[in-house]
């Protein structure tokens with residue numbers, strides 16, 4: 298089996314969580330909010346906007362996007378299990394979100410079909426050809442449309458999750474092309490790495506103008522029931538936010 302196929306299957310297995318935890322997700326969706334920095338940046342852009350959410354996963358953020366004013370959200374994910382669970386929840390709550398099963402970086406969606414691409418929180422690391430992905434997002438956005446990413450900081454793969462002291466893992470490099478994920482949710486899947494500079498240059502190279510880039514100390518996700526890692530004590534970057542406009 299190719300590494301790519303292994304990763305896809307790992308995600309299909311991991312997405313069973315969305316079915317097992319359907320009832321909890323349904324309750325979370327009723328009150329889901331974006332992070333404060335996301336609300337601050339996206340609030341003015343979301344009123345009446347058609348949003349595309351590549352690698353939408355559980356799709357809880359889609360409910361928050363609608364609550365902030367999005368007219369509709371289209372989620373794309375290659376896991377049928379993830380897409381079906383998200384669609385069932387959106388239908389049950391009568392929220393204007395639709396989900397399609399498709400494999401990025403390319404889609405057969407029409408050009409210029411969206412006002413805002415919203416993604417992240419564990420999305421970009423699964424894309425091998427980030428330049429092709431960024432070009433596709435550029436194609437799908439209307440002129441002047443926005444790309445927003447809230448993602449793990451590229452340094453995160455280097456942090457050990459020790460609770461006593463922040464340490465750099467000896468088996469990782471900031472400049473590596475990737476590594477195999479050894480934690481939940483998609484254990485065994487191939488993560489693609491790129492440096493902060495590579496991410497920014499790739500987005501700009503696809504035809505976007507960078508409007509905002511910030512690094513944040515808190516991780517976007519913490520495993521349930523585990524002691525917080527010392528690497529999350531506020532001294533190190535754990536997440537980034539990026540907003541760019543299609544030229």
Ligand SMILES: C[S@@+](CC[C@H](N)C(=O)[O-])C[C@H]1O[C@@H](n2cnc3c(N)ncnc32)[C@H](O)[C@@H]1O
Nearest residue numbers: 308352353354355374375376400401417419423
């Ligand atoms: C961490 S999850 C979802 C992130 C999402 N923002 C969330 O909060 O749930 C990553 C998702 O990306 C999907 N995915 C990974 N690679 C993909 C690809 N090449 N095409 C489409 N979906 C992909 C997986 O199936 C998974 O649902």
